[in-house]
Amino acid sequence: MTSDVDATAPKYLRDKYAIIGVGETTYTRGSNLTTRALGTWAIKNAMEDAGIPASEVDGMMSYSNNDSTPSPMIAGDLGIRLNFYMDVYGGGSSSEALIGLAIGAIEAGMCNTVVVFRSMNGYSQVRIGGTGVRAAAPISGDAVHTSPYGWLSAGQNFSPSFMRHMYDYGTTPEQVAMVKVIHSEHASNNPKAYYKQRLTVDDVVNSRMIVKPLHLLDCCVETDNATAIIVTRAERAYDYRNTPARILAVAGRVCKPRIDMHFQHGPISTVAGYYIKDIIWPNAGVGPEDIDLTGAYDAFTFTTMLQLEDYGFCKKGEGGDYVSSGIMRLGGERPNNTSGGHLCEGYTHGMNMIIENVRQLRGEVDCYCPTDDQGRRQHTYDYSEEGGCRQVRDANISMNLGWAMPGTGSSMVMRKG
Amino acid sequence: MPQGEYRGMNLNILDIDHENVAYFGHCADHDFHLQQCTDCGLIRYPPGTACPWCQNREFEWTPVEGKGAVHSYGEVHQAIQTAFREHTPYMILIVDLDTQKGEPSEHEALRVAGNLVTPDGELAPPELVRQVGIGSRMRMVFADVGEGLALPMWTLDEDAEQPENPWRYPQEYNGV
Numbered sequence: 001m002t003s004d005v006d007a008t009a010p011k012y013l014r015d016k017y018a019i020i021g022v023g024e025t026t027y028t029r030g031s032n033l034t035t036r037a038l039g040t041w042a043i044k045n046a047m048e049d050a051g052i053p054a055s056e057v058d059g060m061m062s063y064s065n066n067d068s069t070p071s072p073m074i075a076g077d078l079g080i081r082l083n084f085y086m087d088v089y090g091g092g093s094s095s096e097a098l099i100g101l102a103i104g105a106i107e108a109g110m111c112n113t114v115v116v117f118r119s120m121n122g123y124s125q126v127r128i129g130g131t132g133v134r135a136a137a138p139i140s141g142d143a144v145h146t147s148p149y150g151w152l153s154a155g156q157n158f159s160p161s162f163m164r165h166m167y168d169y170g171t172t173p174e175q176v177a178m179v180k181v182i183h184s185e186h187a188s189n190n191p192k193a194y195y196k197q198r199l200t201v202d203d204v205v206n207s208r209m210i211v212k213p214l215h216l217l218d219c220c221v222e223t224d225n226a227t228a229i230i231v232t233r234a235e236r237a238y239d240y241r242n243t244p245a246r247i248l249a250v251a252g253r254v255c256k257p258r259i260d261m262h263f264q265h266g267p268i269s270t271v272a273g274y275y276i277k278d279i280i281w282p283n284a285g286v287g288p289e290d291i292d293l294t295g296a297y298d299a300f301t302f303t304t305m306l307q308l309e310d311y312g313f314c315k316k317g318e319g320g321d322y323v324s325s326g327i328m329r330l331g332g333e334r335p336n337n338t339s340g341g342h343l344c345e346g347y348t349h350g351m352n353m354i355i356e357n358v359r360q361l362r363g364e365v366d367c368y369c370p371t372d373d374q375g376r377r378q379h380t381y382d383y384s385e386e387g388g389c390r391q392v393r394d395a396n397i398s399m400n401l402g403w404a405m406p407g408t409g410s411s412m413v414m415r416k417g
Numbered sequence: 418m419p420q421g422e423y424r425g426m427n428l429n430i431l432d433i434d435h436e437n438v439a440y441f442g443h444c445a446d447h448d449f450h451l452q453q454c455t456d457c458g459l460i461r462y463p464p465g466t467a468c469p470w471c472q473n474r475e476f477e478w479t480p481v482e483g484k485g486a487v488h489s490y491g492e493v494h495q496a497i498q499t500a501f502r503e504h505t506p507y508m509i510l511i512v513d514l515d516t517q518k519g520e521p522s523e524h525e526a527l528r529v530a531g532n533l534v535t536p537d538g539e540l541a542p543p544e545l546v547r548q549v550g551i552g553s554r555m556r557m558v559f560a561d562v563g564e565g566l567a568l569p570m571w572t573l574d575e576d577a578e579q580p581e582n583p584w585r586y587p588q589e590y591n592g593v
Contacts, residue, residue: 139426139428139429140431142437142463144428144430144437144566145463148568149509149530149568150497150498150507150532151491151530156497160488160491160509163586173586173587173588208494208590209591211492211495212491212586212588212590257469260463261528263488264462264525266524268488
């Protein structure tokens with residue numbers, strides 16, 4: 001199965017909703033802007049991308065770790081009168097979950113078109129790595145079981161899961177480093193990427209150690225940015241400027257058992273994707289073999305690998321082989337994070353990987369290929385050099401694999417509209 | 418309210434947080450206790466408000482032996498919190514208690530977190546970090562924080578037979 005998914009017997013709103021517009025700010029370290037200004041900028045770009053007027057956007061959702069500006073301020077800035085809004089607490093894996101909730105709000109008749117956004121000064125204000133204000137806060141209640149052990153940042157929290165995968169399956173640092181290598185190649189063909197330099201396995205494993213098994217270059221790049229995605233019904237989606245990306249299925253914030261402290265329920269090298277796959281594949285009506293490109297969340301090199309493995313793109317324990325084989329490379333069988341993802345483009349809590357896949361499905365990714373007199377990109381499909389192409393040939397079905405932590409994740413499958 | 422300062426960090430437990438008050442209170446007595454369900458009899462960690470296996474809200478605090486083996490770990494070389502910066506590398510250990518290991522299902526265990534410390538509760542020096550990996554046998558000690566509050570920590574169990582080569586991350590960094 002490729003592009004002609006069976007939409008005659010929709011299951012769980014399969015194929016009934018679409019993403020009609022995407023937009024973002026630049027990825028910087030030091031935006032010198034408020035999250036309100038960044039959010040306004042990204043949403044404005046997404047509205048222009050869709051060609052949708054403010055009068056036709058009536059829903060807004062966002063997520064944050066109390067580090068952003070809520071919807072009403074930005075809606076006011078853009079002259080959007082809201083029939084629905086909701087700003088929730090959340091980080092990674094919220095993107096796909098909120099798209100699912102946006103579909104639910106529209107389906108319930110609460111509104112017609114929802115913009116989902118994430119705005120963050122993830123470098124210059126509230127650093128995602130946990131330094132600064134986060135590290136200085138008092139430690140109370142349940143957090144006393146973790147933070148006083150110097151067990152606070154995402155890398156510190158996830159490290160026992162990553163380490164155990166190496167122990168259980170013999171996964172090597174060099175295999176996992178290939179995630180960064182490949183994403184850096186992709187980023188070198190992305191004018192927006194914060195880090196565009198191509199790297200080698202040696203670069204990664206010789207970079208300084210942060211928390212074993214994570215070297216500096218196994219970790220994503222904290223950036224300031226905002227991102228926005230516009231969701232509406234499929235039947236309205238063709239009224240707008242670009243080819244819509246049709247949503248086949250979403251799964252949101254699916255958890256392992258004992259999510260209060262997921263290590264209690266092993267295997268600890270198994271992640272939430274183990275449970276997500278039983279929702280996302282049947283609901284989407286496709287399987288791993290049908291997916292042309294993936295957006296497996298790369299907060300760290302390991303998160304990409306663990307997820308691809310547990311979703312069934314390879315056998316359990318063979319994630320190291322999968323990510324180091326070249327399958328994930330542009331020109332490979334199933335490229336992953338063609339924008340360079342969190343490791344290279346910029347850290348957005350997952351939004352940029354959805355935006356990238358929407359553009360890939362349109363066949364209009366913003367690489368360095370020349371444009372015609374209509375402004376359409378004339379793709380060369382030559383990925384070999386920096387500053388080249390990053391459009392995937394015949395990109396018909398994509399998957400996003402969102403990550404909050406080993407115990408929680410989200411997912412979305414889209415097809416070309 | 419149990420509270421105190423540990424490595425420059427302010428820790429506190431609200432009085433209404435009865436489960437954590439009792440848990441850390443036992444730790445302050447250097448006596449490890451966990452909640453045991455009065456119905457199914459299973460022990461749970463960390464403290465919670467019901468039994469994850471049978472949903473019973475009733476429990477009793479039961480003494481649990483602080484012994485087990487390292488299930489996995491993280492080894493921090495670049496600290497985030499200022500108080501840890503002069504103590505890198507430090508280890509975050511996830512230790513499978515011998516008590517209730519593999520119950521009620523194969524991959525479940527009471528996996529208790531703590532730093533690798535010396536027998537007197539100080540963060541381990543590099544030469545001790547080098548000796549510990551997955552499979553190392555550990556015993557619990559406590560780091561005192563304040564009135565009614567101490568933190569469980571892990572030190573090598575001198576009385577146990579240690580694995581010859583506990584599994585460690587294959588790449589050394591700064592000699593560790």
